[in-house]
Amino acid sequence: MTRSKPASSLICASATTRSGCAALGVMNVPSRSGCPWSTEASSNRVVRQPICCAAHSRYPGAMAEDLELGWSLGVLFREWQRRAQAATASVPHGPRGFQILQTLEGATPRQGALAAHLGIDRTVLTYVVDDLVDAGLVERRVDPSDRRAQLCALTDAGARTLAALRDAVAASEGALLAGLPERDAAELERLVRRAAIRLHVGDDRDACRVVADVAAVLDEARAPARR
Structure with missing residues (x-):
């Protein structure tokens, strides 16, 4: 049975790799392989993922150059x-x-x-x-x-x-x-x-x-x- 995605979920499609950041919160979100902020890389599993930057709330998958x-x-x-x-x-x-x-x-x-x-x-x-x-x-x-x-x-x-x-x-x-x-x-x-x-x-x-x-x-x- 496929779990429904929360309305507030965000998908980070960034392929950039980096580690460590001050998370603003934690939400249940689907993770994609290669997402630098995922705690687990899986396209079919809902994981606990820190939402690291406000840009994600407006621009899912935003790269550093896109930050306001x-x-x-x-x-x-x-x-x-x-x-x-x-x-x-x-x-x-x-x-x-x-x-x-x-x-x-x-x-x-x-x-x-x-x-x-x-x-x-x-x-x-x-x-x-x-x-x-x-x-x-x-x-x-x-x-x-x-x-x-x-x-x-x-x-x-x-x-x-x-x-x-x-x-x-x-x-x-x-x-x-x-x-x-x-x-x-x-x-x-x-x-x-x-x-x-x-x-x-x-x-x-x-x-x-x-x-x-x-x-x-x-x-x-x-x-x-x-x-």
């Missing part, structure tokens, strides 16, 4: 976030706290400008900065040009913490791109940074702030290679 940019960026970002969370666990709010410390290196922006630069809601940023202040990593100062406003600044302890975190995050980013040749990984970082700068500069923001932001990114790009 959005999906690819999402996978990379989620994995970066997971690794960065582990690397920055010692700091309040993890990766977000690290980004704030990194932004404050050599700069004392107003809290509103900091929120706009990082794309964080002002109310949320207030709580994050509060925790960084309580941890002794950041301090608030009165803006001499407008005493109603406050500036955010890195403390000495914050600078030391940032130096340690930067090494840890760099190591996690290196591991994230370890599957690429070193030259390709460096080129990917350069192109992503370039695209980000173009989008950031395109925002309707203070021109001086834009110049300062771009200069900071370029300074980082000129720094010695992380790996």
Whole structure:
């Protein structure tokens, strides 16, 4: 008796071979010989098969070249976030706290400008900065040009913490791109940074702030290679 195929079943017709991936779930699906994600190669048997990529849900048998940019960026970002969370666990709010410390290196922006630069809601940023202040990593100062406003600044302890975190995050980013040749990984970082700068500069923001932001990114790009 032939078992009926579940409505949600997917057939992977890819002939590419590779092993190991982070499965998003497991479904009962008919397997075809040669499918790189099958746990068993059989054309007549329903097996437990990990569904490894979102592309399979839309393009059964999709090859790597068919994957959408959005999906690819999402996978990379989620994995970066997971690794960065582990690397920055010692700091309040993890990766977000690290980004704030990194932004404050050599700069004392107003809290509103900091929120706009990082794309964080002002109310949320207030709580994050509060925790960084309580941890002794950041301090608030009165803006001499407008005493109603406050500036955010890195403390000495914050600078030391940032130096340690930067090494840890760099190591996690290196591991994230370890599957690429070193030259390709460096080129990917350069192109992503370039695209980000173009989008950031395109925002309707203070021109001086834009110049300062771009200069900071370029300074980082000129720094010695992380790996």
